Amino acid sequence: MNEEKLKIIYVALDSLDSNPLFKGMWKYVVHTGERIEISLYIRDMTLKYVVETRAELREQQLPKLLSVTGIKETIIIAGKISATAKEQLVTNGIAYIESNGNVFIPKKDLYIWIDSNKQRPIAKENTGRAFTKTGLKVVFHFLMNEAFLDMSYRQIARETNTSLGNITNIINALKQLNFLEITPDGKLRLRQKRLLAERWIEQYEHRLKPAIEIGTFRFESEDDYRNWKRTQLENKKSMWGGEPGGHLLTGMLKPTQLTIYSLENRHDLMKNYRLVRDEKGYIKVFRKFWTYDDYRTNVAPPLLVYADLLNSGLQGNIEAAERIFDDVLKNRF
Numbered sequence: 001m002n003e004e005k006l007k008i009i010y011v012a013l014d015s016l017d018s019n020p021l022f023k024g025m026w027k028y029v030v031h032t033g034e035r036i037e038i039s040l041y042i043r044d045m046t047l048k049y050v051v052e053t054r055a056e057l058r059e060q061q062l063p064k065l066l067s068v069t070g071i072k073e074t075i076i077i078a079g080k081i082s083a084t085a086k087e088q089l090v091t092n093g094i095a096y097i098e099s100n101g102n103v104f105i106p107k108k109d110l111y112i113w114i115d116s117n118k119q120r121p122i123a124k125e126n127t128g129r130a131f132t133k134t135g136l137k138v139v140f141h142f143l144m145n146e147a148f149l150d151m152s153y154r155q156i157a158r159e160t161n162t163s164l165g166n167i168t169n170i171i172n173a174l175k176q177l178n179f180l181e182i183t184p185d186g187k188l189r190l191r192q193k194r195l196l197a198e199r200w201i202e203q204y205e206h207r208l209k210p211a212i213e214i215g216t217f218r219f220e221s222e223d224d225y226r227n228w229k230r231t232q233l234e235n236k237k238s239m240w241g242g243e244p245g246g247h248l249l250t251g252m253l254k255p256t257q258l259t260i261y262s263l264e265n266r267h268d269l270m271k272n273y274r275l276v277r278d279e280k281g282y283i284k285v286f287r288k289f290w291t292y293d294d295y296r297t298n299v300a301p302p303l304l305v306y307a308d309l310l311n312s313g314l315q316g317n318i319e320a321a322e323r324i325f326d327d328v329l330k331n332r333f
Contacts, residue, residue: 004177004195005053008099009036012077015101021112038075045110049075049095056202059084060313064322066092086115129166130173131199136208137289138162138170139200142190144301145292149180149188159291194333197303205311212289215266218281220274225282228258231273233298238262238269239288240298242312245305246320248298249328253320259308261288261300302328 009029016022026041036051050073052065057078062085065076076089076096089096090104090113097103100117129135138160141148148156153171157164171188174180179196183189190196219225228244240248242259262269262285269275269285290301299305302324309321 004055004192005036008053008055008079009038009051009077011079011099012097012101013038015099015117016097016103019101019114021114038077043110045107047105047107047110049073052076054078054202055080055199057081057085058202058205059088060205060311061085061202062088063313063315064310064318066094067318128173129169130177130179131203131207133208133211134162134166135170135173136200136204138167139174139196140204140290140301140303141292143193143197143200143303144290146190148292149190161291197329197333200303201307201310204307208289209286212287214262214269214285214287215277216279216281217269217275217283217285218278219283220276224274228255233260234262234264234272235297236293237264237288238273238298239293239300241286241300241305242284242308243317243320245299246309246317246324249302249305250320250323252323253316256282257312258283260285261304262286263288 006029013027013029016025022042028039028041030037030039036053038049038051040047040049052074054061054076055078057065057076057080059082066088074094076094078096079099081089081096081098081102086096086102086104090106093106095105098117102115102117103112104115105112130139138156141156141160148159151159153167154164156162157167160167162170171180174196179191180188181191219228224231229248233239239245239261240259241261242257243253243255244258247253247255260269260283264272266277270277275283290304293301306321306324306329309317309324312318
């Protein structure tokens, strides 16, 4: 069982103790494999929930979460939940608890809604290095291919265009978070890969992605927009992500918003693909931040396409993301 998940759960449950509404509450956590259930005994009532745990829950993640079978019998326990996400959980009648003691329990005979507590950190460990902008780039390489972990720190630094000091800090942070272990023969290996991928996806959207944006464009010709697949992206220098990447990987979607990851500069992008700068355009270009490509030459790595689609919050994109997970990523994580 994931220790980080349990830490989030226990911190959140303990935060309720200082509230008179929960005086005398009895709580019991049961975990079998990856499934976690809690029972709360309060005011002569026993409330039983299946737990969905998140370090941070944002509105982009909700469509997939709301589609889960039996979601009404689920409680969300998170370190932090965005204001918009909380509004949607309340609207849909889904219980939640935050680590700061904010809580929503919409039972017929027990309706509790508290949303006045300030955010607080779950723990004080110096583990943030794994999810800085630099950390996210390095972790992405580890998730794509664990062979990077067989390299020396100096080799990892060279292959990921990162300083040696940063590699040391990132690997130490991953160890503290229980995402890395040392095997009996002395090798580093990832642990809890699926959870690490989930954390990466959450952090990528609001930490790394804004920092690597090159610009927003449109095609000079509307015909090029309608026939975007005819655009010959420069081999390994520019690759489709987001909706076009999802379409090429699954055959699903009719892309309206186009995403490109590229090593080309603005001038070359505009020249090579007949693009025009347009703040309201339908093409978003981001700086390609990885050096290892093991999939198709014109499509970004499936994990990145999956992240783009999932973080969009659009139902059709989420369905395509789920197909990518089932077809490509499931066996990796």
